[in-house]
Amino acid sequence: MQNSTIQAAPLLEAVELTKVYEDGVKALNNLNLVVREGEIYAMLGGNGAGKTTTINAFLDFIQPTSGKALINGIDANALPLEAKKHVAFVSENVQLYPNFTAMQNLDFFVRLGGKSHYERLDYERALHRVGLQSEAFDRKLKDFSKGMRQKCGIAIAILKDAPAILLDEPTSGLDPKAGKEFTRLVAELRDEGKAILMSTHDIFRAKEIADYVGILNNGELVAEKTKAELEGVNLEELYVEYMAGYMDEAPVSGSLSNNLS
Amino acid sequence: MFSLLLQKELKNIITSPKFTATFLVCSLLILISVFIGINEYENAVAQYQANQEIARQNIAEATSWGRVRNLLHREPNPVQIFVSGVHFDVGRLSNISDYNDVKLVRSPYSDETLFAIFRVIDFAFIVQIVLSLFAILFTYDAINGEREQGTLKLAFANSISRAKYLIAKFSGIWLGLIVPLLIPILLGMLMLIAFKVPLASTDWLSIISLVGLSVLYISLFIVIGILVSAITRSSSLSFLLLLVIWISGVLIVPRLGVMAAGQIVQVESVAQIEAKQEAFQKARWDDYSAELTEVWQEREAQMEGMSDEERTAYRDEMEWTWLEEDDASRKQVQSDIITNNRRLLEESQNRKKLQEQLAFNIARISPVASFQLAAMKLAGTDVGLKNRYETSMRLYKDDFSEYIQQKEAEEGGHGGFNISIDSEQGVQIDFGRNDQTLDTSEMPQYQSPELRLQDTVGAALFDFGFLGVCIVLGFGGSVLAFMRYDLR
Ligand SMILES: Nc1ncnc2c1ncn2[C@@H]1O[C@H](COP(=O)(O)OP(=O)(O)OP(=O)(O)O)[C@@H](O)[C@H]1O
Ligand SMILES: [Mg+2]
Numbered sequence: 001m002q003n004s005t006i007q008a009a010p011l012l013e014a015v016e017l018t019k020v021y022e023d024g025v026k027a028l029n030n031l032n033l034v035v036r037e038g039e040i041y042a043m044l045g046g047n048g049a050g051k052t053t054t055i056n057a058f059l060d061f062i063q064p065t066s067g068k069a070l071i072n073g074i075d076a077n078a079l080p081l082e083a084k085k086h087v088a089f090v091s092e093n094v095q096l097y098p099n100f101t102a103m104q105n106l107d108f109f110v111r112l113g114g115k116s117h118y119e120r121l122d123y124e125r126a127l128h129r130v131g132l133q134s135e136a137f138d139r140k141l142k143d144f145s146k147g148m149r150q151k152c153g154i155a156i157a158i159l160k161d162a163p164a165i166l167l168d169e170p171t172s173g174l175d176p177k178a179g180k181e182f183t184r185l186v187a188e189l190r191d192e193g194k195a196i197l198m199s200t201h202d203i204f205r206a207k208e209i210a211d212y213v214g215i216l217n218n219g220e221l222v223a224e225k226t227k228a229e230l231e232g233v234n235l236e237e238l239y240v241e242y243m244a245g246y247m248d249e250a251p252v253s254g255s256l257s258n259n260l261s
Numbered sequence: 262m263f264s265l266l267l268q269k270e271l272k273n274i275i276t277s278p279k280f281t282a283t284f285l286v287c288s289l290l291i292l293i294s295v296f297i298g299i300n301e302y303e304n305a306v307a308q309y310q311a312n313q314e315i316a317r318q319n320i321a322e323a324t325s326w327g328r329v330r331n332l333l334h335r336e337p338n339p340v341q342i343f344v345s346g347v348h349f350d351v352g353r354l355s356n357i358s359d360y361n362d363v364k365l366v367r368s369p370y371s372d373e374t375l376f377a378i379f380r381v382i383d384f385a386f387i388v389q390i391v392l393s394l395f396a397i398l399f400t401y402d403a404i405n406g407e408r409e410q411g412t413l414k415l416a417f418a419n420s421i422s423r424a425k426y427l428i429a430k431f432s433g434i435w436l437g438l439i440v441p442l443l444i445p446i447l448l449g450m451l452m453l454i455a456f457k458v459p460l461a462s463t464d465w466l467s468i469i470s471l472v473g474l475s476v477l478y479i480s481l482f483i484v485i486g487i488l489v490s491a492i493t494r495s496s497s498l499s500f501l502l503l504l505v506i507w508i509s510g511v512l513i514v515p516r517l518g519v520m521a522a523g524q525i526v527q528v529e530s531v532a533q534i535e536a537k538q539e540a541f542q543k544a545r546w547d548d549y550s551a552e553l554t555e556v557w558q559e560r561e562a563q564m565e566g567m568s569d570e571e572r573t574a575y576r577d578e579m580e581w582t583w584l585e586e587d588d589a590s591r592k593q594v595q596s597d598i599i600t601n602n603r604r605l606l607e608e609s610q611n612r613k614k615l616q617e618q619l620a621f622n623i624a625r626i627s628p629v630a631s632f633q634l635a636a637m638k639l640a641g642t643d644v645g646l647k648n649r650y651e652t653s654m655r656l657y658k659d660d661f662s663e664y665i666q667q668k669e670a671e672e673g674g675h676g677g678f679n680i681s682i683d684s685e686q687g688v689q690i691d692f693g694r695n696d697q698t699l700d701t702s703e704m705p706q707y708q709s710p711e712l713r714l715q716d717t718v719g720a721a722l723f724d725f726g727f728l729g730v731c732i733v734l735g736f737g738g739s740v741l742a743f744m745r746y747d748l749r
Contacts (some may be wrong), residue, residue, distance in 0.1 A: 089418035095411035099276045
C-alpha cells in the first residue's frame with residue numbers, strides 16, 4: 001500500500017468504524033483498515049478486543065455507532081443485500097443444520113450465497129480441498145466434530161467464490177494438521193485474488209501468511225505492520241508489548257504506532 | 262431464493278427426529294377420534310330410532326285422546342362426529358303432554374356419568390389441544406434456535422432479505438405441518454364414507470369448513486410460535502413462554518371468560534324460574550277461586566227476593582250461561598298461566614343470550630375460544646342446541662295440543678275417565694273408547710329444527726375472520742420483531 005500508487009480498489013474497508021454497545025461498552029474506536037484484492041489482513045488482539053465486532057459490522061450483524069464498513073465500496077450497513085453479495089464468511093464456531101448431511105448443508109448455504117450451478121462433484125472437490133474425509137460427506141452434521149464442521153464452513157465460503165472473505169478465528173477447533181492445511185488454503189485463496197480479513201489468536205500463522213497484521217486492543221487499532229516490516233521481528237514480543245503498553249495506559253511511541261495512510 | 266429457503270424449512274421439519282413420532286401420534290389420534298365419533302353417532306342414531314318406535318307404540322296403545330302422549334327425541338347430527346360440543350351434555354328426550362312443559366332430559370352424560378369425567382376425544386379436541394401443542398413444538402425455536410445453532414449468522418452472511426426469510430420460514434413450517442396433517446384428516450373423511458354415515462351436502466360443507474377452521478387455528482399457533490421465537494434470544498425461554506401462553510389460552514382464559522360473564526350477568530336457574538312459574542300459577546288459581554266465590558255470591562244476589570220455584574226456574578234458565586262463563590274464566594286462568602310461563606322463560610332466555618354473548622366475547626380474548634365456538638356452530642352442537650330443540654318442541658307441543666283438543670271435541674268426550682262405583686261390579690273405571698284404537702294418521706309430526714347454512718357456516722364466519730385477523734397481526738408482529746432481531 002505504501003509503495004505503490006496504482007492499487008486495486010479496496011474490497012474491505014473500515015472507515016472510522018466505532019461501535020458503542022447499548023450497555024456503554026466501546027467495542028470499536030475509530031477503526032480504519034483496508035484489505036485489497038490478493039491480500040490477507042490478520043487481526044490480532046486479546047479476548048474482547050473487538051475483532052468479532054469488526055467482522056459483524058461488515059456483515060451488518062451490528063449497526064456501527066459511527067463510521068462505515070465498506071465491501072467493494074458498498075456500505076454494508078446501508079445496502080447490506082448489495083454488499084453481502086461480495087463477501088463470504090466463516091464464523092469462529094461453524095454450526096450447520098444437524099439433521100442435514102454435509103452435502104445437504106453445503107448445497108443449501110452455497111445456493112443461498114447465490115451459486116446454484118454447482119454439481120455434486122464440485123461440492124466433493126471443495127470438501128476434499130478443505131480436508132474432509134469422503135466418508136463424512138453424506139453423514140449428518142450432528143455426528144460431526146467441531147473441526148469437521150469448521151471445514152464444512154470453509155468449504156461453503158470457498159464455493160461462494162466471493163471476492164472478499166471474512167474469517168473469524170477460522171482455525172479454532174482444527175487439529176494442527178488441519179490448521180496447517182487451512183493456512184495453506186487461505187494463502188491459495190489470496191493467490192487467487194481474494195481479499196481476506198481474518199481474526200486470529202495464532203500469532204505465528206498470522207506472521208506466516210498475512211500481508212498485514214493489525215493489533216487491536218480495547219477496540220483500537222494499536223499497530224499495523226506489513227509483512228516486510230515484520231521480517232525478522234518477533235511478533236509475539238511485539239504483540240505483548242503493545243498489549244502491555246495499552247494496559248498501562250502508556251503513550252504509544254511514534255516508532256511503534258505505524259499508522260498507514 | 263424463496264423456494265430454496267422454503268424447501269430447507271420443509272426438509273428440516275420432516276427430517277427432524279421429533280417429526281415422525283409426533284406426526285404418527287397425531288394421525289393416530291385423529292383417526293381414533295373419527296372412529297369413536299362414528300361409533301357414538303351410530304349409538305345415538307340407534308337410540309333415536311328406538312325411541313321413535315317407543316313413542317309410536319305409546320300412541321298406538323293409547324285408548325283415549327286424553328291419554329295420547331308423545332315423546333320426542335333429539336336427532337343426532339353426523340357432524341357431531343367431529344365436534345361433540347354440548348351433545349353429550351344436553352338432554353335427549355322430552356315428553357310432550359299438556360301436563361308438563363317441554364324439557365330435554367337424560368343427556369348422554371347423565372346416563373353414563375363415567376364418560377363425563379374426562380369427556381370424549383373428538384376431532385375438535387385434538388385440534389384444540391394436541392395440534393396446537395404440535396404447532397408450538399415445531400415453532401418455538403424457529404428463529405432463536407437458528408441463532409443458537411449459528412445458522413442464522415451463516416445464512417445472513419448472504420444477500421437475503423429478512424422479510425423474505427421469515428415468509429419462507431413460515432410457509433415452509435406451514436406446509437411441513439399442515440400438509441402431513443391433512444392426510445389423516447382425509448383418511449378420517451374416507452372413514453365417514455366407508456361407514457356410510459349419511460351426510461347431506463350441507464354437512465359436507467360444515468366438515469370442510471371445520472377443516473379450514475382447524476387449519477386457521479393451527480396456523481395461528483404456528484404464527485404465535487414464530488412470533489415468540491423472534492422476540493426471545495433463547496429457545497428454552499421461548500418454549501417456557503409459549504407453554505404459559507398455551508396454558509392460559511387453551512385452558513384458562515376461555516373458562517375465566519365464561520365464569521366472569523356468569524358473575525356479571527346473573528341468570529336465574531331453571532329451578533328459580535320454575536318456582537316463579539309455580540308461584541304465579543298458585544296465586545292465579547287462588548284468585549280464580551276467590552273470583553268464583555264472588556261470582557256465585559253475585560248470582561245469589563240476583564236471585565234475592567225470589568220464591569223457591571222462581572229460583573229453580575231461574576237457575577235452570579241460567580245454568581248453561583253460567584257454565585260457559587265459568588269455563589271461560591277457567592280457560593282464561595290457564596291461558597294466563599301459560600302466557601306468564603312463556604314470558605318468564607323468554608325473559609330468562611334473553612338474559613341467557615346476553616350472558617352467553619358476554620361470555621363468548623370475554624373468552625375470545627383467547628382465540629382458542631373462537632375456534633371452539635366456531636367449531637361447535639359448524640357441527641350444530643353449539644350452546645344454542647338445547648334452545649333450538651326446546652323451542653321447536655314447544656311449537657310442536659302447541660300443534661299437538663290443539664290437535665288433541667280438536668279430536669277430543671270431535672269425540673264429544675272430555676277425554677278423561679269416569680269412575681263409577683257400583684254395588685255389584687265394584688269400582689269401574691271407564692276410559693271411554695277402550696275398544697278401538699285411535700286414528701292418529703293426521704297427528705302432527707315433529708320435525709327436528711333444520712340447521713341452515715347461515716346457522717352453521719354463516720354463524721362461524723365471525724370467528725373465521727377473527728382468527729384470520731389474529732394470524733395477520735401475529736405475522737406482522739413477527740416480521741417487525743425479526744427486522745430488528747439481533748442475528749448474533
Ligand atoms: N451484544 C453486546 N453487548 C454489549 N457488549 C458486547 C456485545 N458484544 C460484544 N460486546 C463487547 O464488545 C467487546 C468486543 O467484543 P468482541 O466479541 O468483538 O471481541 P473479540 O475480539 O472477538 O474477542 P474474542 O477473542 O474473545 O472473540 C467486548 O468487550 C465485549 O464484551
Ligand atoms: Mg471474537
